[in-house]
Amino acid sequence: KAGVTQTPRYLIKTRGQQVTLSCSPISGHRSVSWYQQTPGQGLQFLFEYFSETQRNKGNFPGRFSGRQFSNSRSEMNVSTLELGDSALYLCASSLGWDQPQHFGDGTRLSIL
């Protein structure tokens, strides 16, 4: 069974640009969560989607947005990139809120 797939693995952008990251969950998993990991702040929750609906949102500015498609694949978008957005972005999928999460390998985003 394929795991959680995130694309791209690495990305370099400049300030002011926007970026879209993709996450394909494990087949059958309808819950997809996104996290940001930085050396200073550690792991922080961005948002969670379940059956195409955003169910929870973390404390991030509106520049961070996401969506989930009918096949459970999810994308997150960051607009007007800032240097502080440089981070490892992780996606995780699960069968439901009371089930373990399975993480992808992440997308490492660098902002120049």
Added chain:
Amino acid sequence: KNEVEQSPQNLTAQEGEFITINCSYSVGISALHWLQQHPGGGIVSLFMLSSGKKKHGRLIATINIQEKHSSLHITASHPRDSAVYICAVGGRGAQKLVFGQGTRLTINP
């Protein structure tokens, strides 16, 4: 004060030693997760527990809901156990996890 506190932040031990990593939390939770992150970033879920104790191979996780405390134990530690171990808590009806700062474990041969 962070909602989830781990100790120690760094731990170096010799191969074969018994390892304990602690996690304390201050919020109500429905489940606590122990995660392992190797260099390069990939995260593996080790345990998800809401009460008692779970065991998988050489790893054991316990939780005391009344004391809001969990421990992760590694028996007969091995250099391949070297990684960052992260405690995270989740509330009911949500996958919104709150994470500890992680414990960097190094096992020397």
